Ligand SMILES: *[C@@H]1O[C@H](CO)[C@@H](O)[C@H](O)[C@H]1NC(C)=O
Ligand SMILES: *[C@@H]1O[C@H](CO)[C@@H](O)[C@H](O)[C@H]1NC(C)=O
Ligand SMILES: *[C@@H]1O[C@H](CO)[C@@H](O)[C@H](O)[C@H]1NC(C)=O
Ligand SMILES: *[C@@H]1O[C@H](CO)[C@@H](O)[C@H](O)[C@H]1NC(C)=O
Ligand SMILES: *[C@@H]1O[C@H](CO)[C@@H](O)[C@H](O)[C@H]1NC(C)=O
Ligand SMILES: *[C@@H]1O[C@H](CO)[C@@H](O)[C@H](O)[C@H]1NC(C)=O
Ligand SMILES: *[C@@H]1O[C@H](CO)[C@@H](O)[C@H](O)[C@H]1NC(C)=O
């Protein structure tokens with residue numbers, strides 16, 4: 001009886017399922033069905049792009065099914081009237097020409113990041129996309145001068161032209177000096193109309209010739225800026241104190257520029273930040289460690305400033321710090337028990353500094369900690385076995401210290417999440 005029953009239901013189900021599927025609502029696409037004048041440029045785009053992994057022509061780009069509504073195509077977004085307002089073709093190994101995009105005048109968001117274009121931006125009509133708010137051309141092997149036409153896009157909120165060189169690395173070509181640069185127009189001319197920008201990513205763009213005035217100009221013009229990311233741009237310091245005028249700034253990323261000197265009001269500038277990266281900036285002297293106590297700060301990376309001095313402060317219970325990297329600085333002193341108050345910490349990178357004394361037992365309270373690097377210091381005393389049972393810990397580096405203890409005191413491997421453990425060059429028994 002039961003078998004019969006299931007047979008019947010199977011029959012009923014298999015007969016009606018196709019019906020059910022064919023009756024699934026087609027109406028949802030109707031209001032934004034693609035207009036002919038939007039479809040044509042997209043078809044041209046598909047025709048002029050090709051799939052080019054590792055710069056080896058492989059096949060034509062045929063992501064889109066020409067028999068379907070172009071508003072439903074992958075990476076295409078339309079408004080309610082069927083105008084294309086967004087194109088996202090990021091990380092698809094594309095090369096070729098994208099001229100036809102500039103006939104989609106309603107476009108608001110364009111993302112061509114992570115492709116293999118290996119061309120200059122000349123001959124593209126960026127100024128035609130007057131309504132563009134988001135432009136992302138990062139890591140696509142573009143090179144040469146950044147066009148003044150992009151600076152006519154006065155509605156831009158987010159501009160990402162960063163890391164063109166990553167594209168060569170990704171494709172196995174290693175270092176390549178062909179990257180974007182900002183000389184003519186100069187930086188000032190380029191940004192002067194981009195008043196609505198909240199995010200500016202120009203990492204690895206060569207701005208070295210504009211270095212001197214860049215900081216002042218940014219502070220005066222881009223008053224809505226939330227993210228300023230200019231790693232490896234060839235900027236020479238010092239940073240300007242007028243950065244404090246950027247009252248919404250929450251991420252400041254300046255890695256790999258020889259800034260050398262911090263402005264006197266650096267604490268004021270950083271007090272609103274969530275993220276600060278000054279890795280490898282030729283900083284020296286005493287770092288104002290009060291920044292580590294700012295209630296908003298979540299991530300600090302000041303590593304690779306080997307003459308930079310400082311000591312860890314006493315951490316209060318209310319803090320948001322998730323990542324602290326002091327790797328290869330001249331920070332010194334003892335690690336305080338109050339480190340156990342950094343309850344959101346996932347990454348603690350204190351290796352190759354001058355810290356000494358015992359590892360505070362309170363580290364065993366950092367239940368979110370994933371990466372713990374303490375190697376290459378002068379830490380002494382024994383290791384608390386509780387470190388090995390931290391629930392999230394994956395990498396623990398304690399090597400090149402003066403720690404003592406017995407290896408068989410470590411608890412069973414099965415109760416540990418650790419994937420990599422460095423304990424070389426120590427005084428273990
Ligand atoms: C892009 O090409 C690389 C090889 O160069 C390959 O590893 C990757 O999967 C490709 N990505 C896509 C989306 O085809
Ligand atoms: C730009 O957007 C506005 C509305 O935000 C619209 O009125 C105008 O027609 C758009 N311009 C173009 C060229 O699509
Ligand atoms: C990139 O383009 C340049 C010419 O503009 C050419 O010399 C170079 O070989 C190209 N690189 C690759 C990886 O195809
Ligand atoms: C640009 O696009 C890439 C790939 O989608 C993404 O990782 C990156 O965050 C984007 N940049 C911005 C500023 O959104
Ligand atoms: C891409 O091509 C270059 C040069 O032919 C080669 O050295 C490299 O290994 C290739 N990379 C990949 C990911 O295939
Ligand atoms: C690094 O900073 C020092 C001052 O501490 C300065 O004399 C030197 O020129 C800077 N190096 C570079 C490459 O800017
Ligand atoms: C590191 O700091 C110590 C003082 O704590 C100082 O003697 C030493 O010269 C500094 N090293 C460097 C490379 O700045």
Ligand SMILES: *[C@@H]1O[C@H](CO)[C@@H](O)[C@H](O)[C@H]1NC(C)=O
Pocket residue numbers: 340361362363364365
């Ligand atoms: C861990 O945290 C608990 C509760 O906040 C506290 O009582 C305990 O002393 C801490 N343990 C260490 C080793 O700091």
Ligand SMILES: *[C@@H]1O[C@H](CO)[C@@H](O)[C@H](O)[C@H]1NC(C)=O
Pocket residue numbers: 411412
């Ligand atoms: C380690 O595991 C073995 C076998 O599972 C068990 O007999 C022993 O008691 C464990 N030791 C500790 C310290 O948990």
